[in-house]
Amino acid sequence: MSxxxxxxxxxxxxLDQQIQLLLxxxxxxxxxxxxxxxxxxxxxxxxxFYRPEREAQVLRKVMDRNTGPISDEEMARLFREVMSTCLALEQPMKIAFLGPKGTFTQAAALKHFGHSVLTMPFSGIDEVFREVEADSCHYGVVPVENSTEGVISHTLDMLIDSPLNICGEVSLRIHHYLMGQQDAITLDDSSMLSTITKVYSHQQSLAQCRDWLDNRLPGIERIPVNSNxxxxxxxxxxxxxxxxxxxTAAEIYKLNVLAEKIEDxxxxxxxxxxLGKQVVESSxxxxxxxxxxxxxxxxxxANESGALYNLLKPIAENGLSMTRIESRPSKSGLWQYLFFIDVDGHSSEPAVANALLAIKERASLLKILGSYPKAVL
Structure with a gap:
């Protein structure tokens, strides 16, 4: 050694000793x-014990005061794990997610809460909602939209009648891998493609890889299932x-990766x-x-001319930025629609509160699904 x-x-x-003492x-x-x-x-x-607004504030401060060479995001990830470990000393949390093990939803749960929580897999989005509603899990994590394929309809449908609040959000870059029992080199051998008889995946993932499948595995049966x-x-x-x-799923189920990052x-x-029961304060x-x-x-x-314009007008009048709007058929009447809307700001802030009050006066129904910190990581 030099x-x-x-x-x-x-x-x-x-330094390691000092870090350990401080932790x-x-x-x-x-x-x-x-x-x-x-x-x-x-x-x-x-x-x-878990305060989403406090955690968001801490992570933002970590990123603001970071001086490198560790990147702001990596530094925040380290502190996320520190907070996760410390929170587990206060209260070990159970987090419901759309399973089984190895789904992107589990990855999102761990990204948001850190690895010191107990993640509990469930086979359907409705089951995740029910477990949190029944207090069997402290929080739940479900997908709500994809940048390529749009909204997850089942999640929006569950939000209509659920008493749960949206307590936070997390965005996850999605990379798809083709995997199977075949040798990893066989995908480039056209004579071996005939050994592939079917492709399983969630319907959203099949859609996100449609062009790749059309070009590389044309004519092969595609079977949608509950999760990847x-x-x-x-x-x-x-x-x-x-x-x-x-x-991660390839590792868990001991499959060979045949092609990497096949998303279109x-x-x-x-x-x-x-998803949780608490009302989150402004961060x-x-x-x-x-x-x-x-x-x-x-x-x-009501289904009448200008109805949507009148609903959205208070958002513009109060200087708010609307970041998303989705529509879903209402269960209460033919050609009646529900609109799911995201706006910047917390419901306790005057501009947001004024807009919500005006919307309530014009709407047949207004339900606040939650005010929560924007994703930090």
Whole structure:
């Protein structure tokens, strides 16, 4: 070993010791927070240990004060894991997600909450909602929209009647991998393509890889299933079947990756929402009130000329930015529609509150689905 490396490694060892001491000191502070919250509880109340707005504020500060060479995003990821570990000392959390193990939804849950939570897989989006509603899990994570294929209709339909609030969001860059029991080199051998008899995947993933499948596996049966991880599980048990899923699913189900990143759009991204029972406070500082948070609402009105324009007018009049609008058929009447709308800002901020009040006066129904911090990572 070079003599020049010895003092550098000694310095690293000393820094590691300091970091370890500080991490444990932070963990002790987290436990004190839990003790204070428990002491202040009134009879019949449940302590709330996870505060999405506080976590967003901390991560933003981490990124603002970062000086490198570690990137802002990587530094925030490190602190996310630190907070996840400390929070587990206060209250180990159970997070419901659209399973089985290895789905993109599980990856989104771990990205948002860190790896010190217990992720619980469920086979349907409706089951995730029910588990959180029944207090069997603290929070749930479900997909809500994809940049290529648009809205996840089942999630919007569940939001209509659910008492749950949207407590947060997370965006995940989606890369799709073709996998199967075949040797990894066989995909480039045209004579071996005949051994592939079917392709399993979620219907959204099949759509996101449509052009690639048309060009590389034309005529092969495409079978939609509940999740990509389920597709990988099925392919692991069927000779000739392949799946489109995540790289993690290939590892879990011991499949060979036959082709990488086969999505048609390279910037393919899925947005997920965090479901819970709590009402989330604003995470904004005074200088960024409209940039920190987002409010999601559901509205409906009579089927008449100008109805949608009248609903949206208060958003513009109050200087708000509308970031999304989706429509779904209403269950209450023929040709009646529900509109799902996202606007910048928290419902407690005057401009947002004024807009919501005006919309309520014009709408047949207004439901605030949640105000929550915008995704930091």
């Amino acid at each position: 003599d020049d490396l010895i003092p550098i490694r000694d310095e690293i060892d000393k 444990n000191q932070r963990a002790r502070c987290a436990k004190k927070v839990a003790d204070v919250k428990m002491a202040e509880l009134k009879e019949g109340e449940n302590a709330i 991880a389920e597709a990988a599980r099925l392919a692991s048990n069927e000779v000739g079947a392949v799946a489109i899923a995540s790289e 759009e390279l910037d393919n991204t899925t947005r997920f929402i965090i 904004a500082n005074t200088e960024d009130t409209m940039l920190a948070d987002k409010t999601s609402i559901m509205v409906t009105s």
